[in-house]
Amino acid sequence: MKPLLALAFASATLHAAAPTDWPRFLGPTGAAMVNESKVPLSWSDSENIVWKAEMPGPGSSSPIVFGDKVFVTCWTGYGDTEGANDVAKLTRHLLCLSKADGKVLWDAKVLSAAEEDPWRGYITEHGYATHTPVTDGERVYVFFGKSGALAFDMTGRQLWQTSCGTGSGRMRWGSAASPVLVGDLLIVNASDESQAIVGLDKKTGKVAWKAEGQFGMAYGTPNVYTHDGLTDLVIAVPQEIWGLNPENGKLRWYAQHGLSGNVSPSLVPDGDKAYIFGGFPSTRSIAVKLGGKGDTTSSAILWDSNTSSYVPTPVLKDGHLYVINDQGFATCIDAQTGKDVYRERVLMGARGGGKPFYASPVLIGDKLVCVSRRNGTFILAARPQYELIRTNVLSLDSSQFHGTPAVSGDQLFLRSDKALYCIGAK
Template sequence: MSAGMLLFIAVTACDAGDWPRFRGPNGSGIAADDAKTPVEWSPTKNLKWKTELPGSGVSCPIVVGDRVFVTTYSGYGLNRSEPGDPQNLQRHLLCFDRKNGKQLWEKTVPAVLPEDLYTGMGVPVHGYASHTPVSDGKNVYVFFGKSGALAFDLEGNQLWQTGVGTDSDPKRWGSASSPIVVDETLVVTAGPEGRAVVGLDKKTGKQLWKAESSGLGDVWGTPIVTPGEGDRTDIVIGAPYEIWGINAATGKLCWFCEAIPSDSYSSSVVFAEGSIFGITGRSGGSIAVKAGGSGDVSATNVVWSGRDRNRYCTPVVYEGRLYYMSSGIVTCLNATTGEEIFKSRLGGGEVEESSFGFGGGRGRGADYSSPVLADGKIYYVAASGLTYVMKASDTYEPLAVNRVTEADETFNATPAISNGDIFLRSDKHLYCVGE
């Protein structure tokens, strides 16, 4: 188990087999357990169960023990031509039995109005349930944008609700950053809502600290946890043109690094092998930064930087290699040097430079999920529902291309993996595949 995963388990008190936040242990995208995972599945093979969801959304499922949690929204914004009345907008937190998909409970949260309208280029793509829940193994926490952060116990009893802002991002694309737990603090990236990262007491919802910056209005990524100087724990997040390290105990900015030249940050950074890796931006790039430090570390901590870029996909780093997907292409980099190891079309085929895009456009045809890894295999789900399975090696070794349903559904959520099971979420159903 990597140092990053050990750190994450230490600060969240979750079991190693859990997938308790966006992209699993510390946002790495890598399952902490060594259970065997399936290579192939279909509507009639290795599909353990499917359950209908009461509403849409792009948030990812999380797994805590024998329970699966996911959020949805309903009442407004389900159809671009007839979005309905914002007064009817509701969010839902749902809990399912991981063994059979049976719904155990549902909690409904009315929207705090006015909300960003279901119009333009942003909100209709992801809707109003974009933030993945997080759990510390005892409670589950959700962030619903302008409706605030809420805590529930595992039986569905609401513990508290705290507002963190009601503003909107400059582009009015809505918000998507997911909350994380660090020791006794729930960390909420309320970029569009409050131009801030907010630390809340996870027991009471009381604000402990607030790190404010106008640049957070263009941040949609989820932070990670890294070791800082001495016994300090840092919260690290990508921001326009920079990467920031924030003291998890005080909310004070510990260090910053000039990074990717992009006016927004849609993906999330990852931590592996002592470094922080980021790839993002319409006109951005890629970077590896040594974790820790104090003040401006731009001249001392940059390991490498490059021109690799994608719009939404967060990379996965494994055994010295970094993998990311963009415009139907998988790229593998040397995590130590940033040099390209291979590039291939998903499903096979050579890549022409002229065909390489910047992470897909917005709206129809774009892919928003990120790769995850378990049992030496990488899994990547396209919006169409096709799941590409490949060996995590230094050459492109495709293993399978699977489809869990033949129905017209959109898969924008990143899968969750726990104890050999893979949980897939579409705009209509939650699926569990496993052997």
Template sequence: MTQLQTRYFSLAALFAFTVFTISAEAQEDWPRFRGASGSGISSSSAPTQWGPEKNIQWKTALPGAGASSPVVVSDKVFLTCYSGYGESRENVGNKEDLKRHVVCIDRTTGKELWSKTIAGTANEDDFSGIGVTAHGYASHTPVCDGESLFVFLGKSGVIAYDLDGKELWKKSVGDGSDSRKWGSASSPIVHDGLLIVPALAESRAVYALDKKTGEQVWVCESDALDNTWATPMIVNVDDRRSDIVIGVPDELWAINSENGKLKWAASGIGDTGFYTSAVESDGMIYASIGGRSGGGSIAIRSGGTKDVTDSHVAWNGRTMASFASPVVYNGHMFVIGRGGVVSVVDIETGKEVGKSRMQSSDSSRPKSSGGGGRFGSPDYGSPVIAGDKVYYTKGNGETFVFNADAECKQIAANKLTDDAEIFPGTPAISNGQLLIRSNKYLYCIGE
């Protein structure tokens, strides 16, 4: 081979490797609440520092507020919003004017590709109290299987669209309310041809719908599903068994994914409501909650039947989350608690091995400004991980970045805007970009 041929071959190989690498990175989707499996972990890295004039690739105005999180599939970003009623405490408006919106945005340019508007119902919850006033009427994160987009809009029902915005089917899953009138918030997931819809406030039920037709395959109904705002997750026990795990007051449940029957239950993490979602890692299920009457953390081995409290609970701990679901990474569980505290729990023992307090980047704000929001607060986001870093976005728009290790040292605190915006969602991470929504804009952060 001549020197020229060798050089050409080397350049061609480098080009092919570069194209392959870019393509592989571009294929990372974030198709549901907290990513592909609900773990909150991205395979890519992301910027650790940004500001109003730094590393914001684009921002796009939204048709309304919402506490749902964006999802990303290929070159499209999807999210939900609401308008017309309950947009602020100062200007509540009329309930009959409530509208919900589904928006599709081009991930590269930030251009809106399409949007849909769906009317509210006559039985919507009043914009009052400490729940609905904090998160509003678009709190369910959509889910996308790469072919269809599925949105759960509370009393407005479940709607399936193709990725160009054509409606495929629509299904009602009830129009009731939770007993506290805090509003509906749990997000749907897709599993094995089924759309799993946690209609917990609307009908005290978890539905399995055929994702192609919207027809009901099974339903799990129980009064114990009241006062639950968790998003379910899938735990693959073996090649033949998959459980749908969800928290309910005082317990965790596993529902048989084939027929909707209760497979097992475990107690030991008691409170009168369940506000966070569980996570799974290497066959272990982890959860952390904190509430008005109790809380704590728990680790449960997957599998089992009936009451598995004695047989499958590996440990109980005292670490309590706020509204943020925990994230498990490299042997540690990171828990966002009250007062802006991030606790690090050893997943083998349940013992706290580290703790860090969020330090605001703005000297005019309280020194401990993160993660402590509770009832009536917009701090509804959950931590996510990219590039060995923990990211947590607070309701005031600050995103705190920590090293994902036992020390959990804070390395940055970033603001997107100096304007008065509310940021109640969880960031989506895909292809090195962070997508964060407020009540006014969707922001794309990238280097």
């Protein structure tokens, strides 16, 4: 069978980040983990809050950290604000804050550049600022869906803006995939806007390539896989996983995994393997061997399980996958066999309705930080025996917490629809 995608691709190399930086969605390697940190296990409105910064509007994106700055996005003017019913007034914000004290250094506002999906249905679960920014320390890059990809310098000056398409998926759920940097390219998964992966010159915004294919409803963020001196750009989409050669423009390999509907979580890397989660209306998880040539389906699929996550991306620790699904269950999977080790309900349901978890868990040493939307943050032991260590609630903040937290040094950066918090020993 032919793959769903054919493309020409520019050359790419990896960009290294400092050990204390969290420059993209799910951290420097896309694995949502740090090996060592003294982030406190407990916090509250009056405990271990280094600073709190009010946000101009809601958002589901994650904060990122580079050097002495923190970046986060949100939106205003439409949707989640009472009386804000004119979609033409939708405005996105990229905020830069001081890591030391939370002071807002600048707020870059981006007006909507195309007709947006209306505030109804599943888009109300995440909104219009879901894509996490990415930075190389010289520029900050954002993807705002139908308003395109943009680059800003570190003072907040807009450098360029490039459309990646203005279409909508069949369900009009909006888009969520975060951009990543691969060498001199900004890679954008514009599945919803144009059923395309777009490579942009990070300095100019010029389109280096646009790979169009039949892969709507792919919401995961791409990652890279390095092997035998080669680098693949790897992304899971409905029905397939692709490994793209960024040096010669060819699709190096692909495998059919069979997940239908939509693939929302990002794939979880594990050496020469990756784990794929998602699907709709039924969810599954699949282990895939990376690399090879052409159609690798017959040898690539290692196991297939009915245990999965619909939105949050799981994390890997010592041969076990830890899944926090949007129904409130915590599951540990043996990464070698795909068998469940435990399955426990963490949360019965979100206060005020909706799915209780949207954020992905983050691994700090041997602890899992699992942020629920309305019922606090759950600290779980990252081991094959279920243990809920603590629940931390910011009771003065009644808004929702959609965003996956970031870790920098001994501090945790956690955002809600109303505020950004820096959590650290105090």
